[in-house]
Amino acid sequence: MGKIFRYECRRLLLNKFFLGIMAALLFYGWQVLSGVTILGVSHTAPFSPWSFGDYLSRMLPLLWIGILFFLTFFTSPGARRTAVLTAATPVTSRAYALARCAAALTGGALLVLLCMGEAAVFYGRMFGWYNWGSLVLPSLVTLLPPLVFALGSGWQMGQRRHCLLYVWMAVPFLLIALPLPEALGLWNGSFFTVYPLTLGTLDPEFALSIPVTIAQLFLLVLGAFLLAQNSKSAEQPIEMHKLPVDK
Numbered sequence: 494m495g496k497i498f499r500y501e502c503r504r505l506l507l508n509k510f511f512l513g514i515m516a517a518l519l520f521y522g523w524q525v526l527s528g529v530t531i532l533g534v535s536h537t538a539p540f541s542p543w544s545f546g547d548y549l550s551r552m553l554p555l556l557w558i559g560i561l562f563f564l565t566f567f568t569s570p571g572a573r574r575t576a577v578l579t580a581a582t583p584v585t586s587r588a589y590a591l592a593r594c595a596a597a598l599t600g601g602a603l604l605v606l607l608c609m610g611e612a613a614v615f616y617g618r619m620f621g622w623y624n625w626g627s628l629v630l631p632s633l634v635t636l637l638p639p640l641v642f643a644l645g646s647g648w649q650m651g652q653r654r655h656c657l658l659y660v661w662m663a664v665p666f667l668l669i670a671l672p673l674p675e676a677l678g679l680w681n682g683s684f685f686t687v688y689p690l691t692l693g694t695l696d697p698e699f700a701l702s703i704p705v706t707i708a709q710l711f712l713l714v715l716g717a718f719l720l721a722q723n724s725k726s727a728e729q730p731i732e733m734h735k736l737p738v739d740k
Contacts, residue, residue, distance in 0.1 A: 505600045537689060537697075542631040547685040553665055557643050
């Protein structure tokens with residue numbers, strides 16, 4: 494399984510798409526940091542958990558797209574045709590599914606680290622600030638639930654119809670344009686700009702409201718459940734007549 498994981502990682506990371514999404518993340522991230530984050534949000538410091546969370550929420554749509562694009566390598570018609578060959582190998586279909594899921598997670602984690610590393614360079618260069626321990630919680634709360642959900646839901650959709658992944662990529666951009674309730678405020682960043690003002694103090698400590706906590710936990714559990722379902726469905730035999738064929 495280790496060899497499969499390394500092969501899938503090379504296939505995902507050593508391609509033009511990965512380089513392109515890295516370049517887009519770095520460019521857009523620096524625009525956000527130098528144009529929005531540097532001013533701080535809701536009267537907080539640029540390096541406060543609130544300002545950093547706002548930065549991450551703005552980067553979330555690109556990270557979401559990156560995760561789903563990784564899945565297109567595994568759910569495309571060509572990849573489904575090769576499943577006939579992999580099914581004939583000594584390695585089980587579940588092992589292949591787990592290795593590919595781990596490779597997609599690795600790719601997503603590298604994109605997240607790229608965003609955070611850029612912020613670290615920005616904070617160090619502009620403010621000489623390096624207290625990253627205070628930013629761990631907003632990072633986990635903002636990124637982990639939606640990206641796990643993107644991986645689980647995207648895999649389910651891609652297995653049913655490959656083109657649905659490209660439709661699913663537009664979801665974060667649609668949510669940004671909508672007036673969302675407080676529970677979904679992390680998706681459009683309104684939580685980081687509105688909620689601190691309701692706490693009654695200047696530059697308050699980072700805290701989650703109950704609706705946001707419930708919504709993020711639900712997303713995380715649902716995403717993990719969908720991933721578990723994907724590994725179970727991989728154990729089912731492949732039916733030749735359901736595979737797409739070239740004309």
